[in-house]
Amino acid sequence: MFRTYQKNDFAYFVSLIFLVFPVLGVFGGYFPVWTIVLTGLFTIAYLLMVYLKKAYSKWIPFLWFYTLAYIIFMTLTFQGGMMWFVFFNVNLLVWRFEDSVSSYRFLSFLATLLILTSSSFLLTDDLSTHLMSMAILLFSLGMYYYQNRIRQERKMEEQNRTINILSAENERNRIGRDLHDTLGHTFAMMSLKTELALKQMDKEQYDAARKNLEELNQISRDSMYEVREIVNKLKYRTVAEELLELERLFDLSDIVLTVDSSLDLDSLSPVTQSTLSMVLRELANNVIKHSQADSCQIRLSRNLGIILEFEDDGCGFKEVTGQELHSIRERLSLVDGDLEILSQSHPTIIRVHLKEGGKA
Structure with missing residues (x-):
């Protein structure tokens, strides 16, 4: 029913220190005694979401919405500072569920933030309360973005290592x-x-x-x-061998690869085979490691030389200065080839022209 404890779980437990505020609030007279029950259920719901196995995931939506309802209720009814408890949910979104912005959990989390922030403006004229609610809204969304980016980078590093x-x-x-x-x-x-x-x-x-x-x-x-x-x-590999290897690597990276070639690959000279293979490998590595693409197309044709077009639907280049892919440009210059970026993003299209019978 429950997964085992892992060393990275320590971060989930650190946030539990914030539970001291609603507990001490009972003894200080800020909260009714019965709210300890709600806080206890919140703690249980939070830990269950951390440790429940996937087989019991049907309970996750109930637990998730209870934690959000608890934060809304405690914040609007008793103490505006309880809005800080949204960081429990930020941790879960990024590290436990690895949710995207289109998931029901993120959308409900965002709705909770907007409800709490707008309520602070509607229910009070206190400037400090307004500033605090806005700060929590921006800070929690910033944390989600920052932590999610760190997680994506770690995931990509692990994928590249594999x-x-x-x-x-x-x-x-x-x-x-x-x-x-x-x-x-x-x-x-x-x-x-x-x-x-x-x-x-x-x-x-x-x-x-x-x-x-x-x-x-x-x-x-x-x-x-x-x-x-x-x-x-x-x-070097032949172009045919390199394309087979790229199909396997793209499959491991969950990127759909389409190859369209009108060339007789076996007829290419060793110099052309070597150069094209290395260019294909470097372009593919860039797509896998940096582009965050879902699909990629490789087109090989002959038009006054060998034409390679490499297209992907990833993030591409922020700007084109002519210095991009300099290692590939240097390699192509040795064999009378050149590289041109036809489209810098959405899609990114790179064209390589290689003269047949170029310098060896």
Whole structure:
């Protein structure tokens, strides 16, 4: 029924210190004795929302609306300072429920703030009360925005860390597979040829042994060439391989990726393959890590060279100065390519033009 205590739960308990005010208010004569029951129920409702498992989430709306009703009732009936209790709900919104501004909890929370703030203006002419209610309204919304941004940044960092780990693991598996497929067969053949040559030499079949040694020499030369090819491939992926990897990474990031290509990717030169792969990777990393996009489109075509258009529906660039994506621009300058930002946001569209047969 209840989840276990976690080290980050300490923040939920720190706010409980504010409960001292309604409790002491009873002893000070500010609140009736029976309000202790309401305060106790508020405390229970708050802690239940912190620790109830998802299987019991049907109780959350009742608990949530009780805490808001308690704050409204205590503030309007007894003490305006009880409005500060809205920070209990701010904590829950950001860290427990991770709610967006369109959720029923945030909307009801906002309605509560507006009710309390407007009531302070309607029920009293006291300037200090007006200022306090406005301060609480602005401060609580500011806290929600600030804490929500911190949570989003932490979530994105964790997501990026996971993606990097999976990418590295995938690369290790690819290297291991290539080495196994190439060298495993080669070493088996070399061992077989060596054993056969030794047996032939024991039988004084020198011509046959010489032939096997010559074949062994050729196998070793071929294997050196194949290893060199593997090493070269480690330096870059083909565009087709990069697109497959991007599909997996975007899927992990909950971003819908659409690829539209009219190119024969296998016909591209190694230089073009390498450059396009690296550009695709850097643009994709920017989208995943910074754009907060929900969808992305990659278009590849040929028009006086290779054209790559990268489009996403994320936040984009605040302004375009010509210095954006400088590392990609530098990479493209080495192969007679260029980059242009066609639209800076909503959607963000980046076009890369790469001359075929550019400088190696």
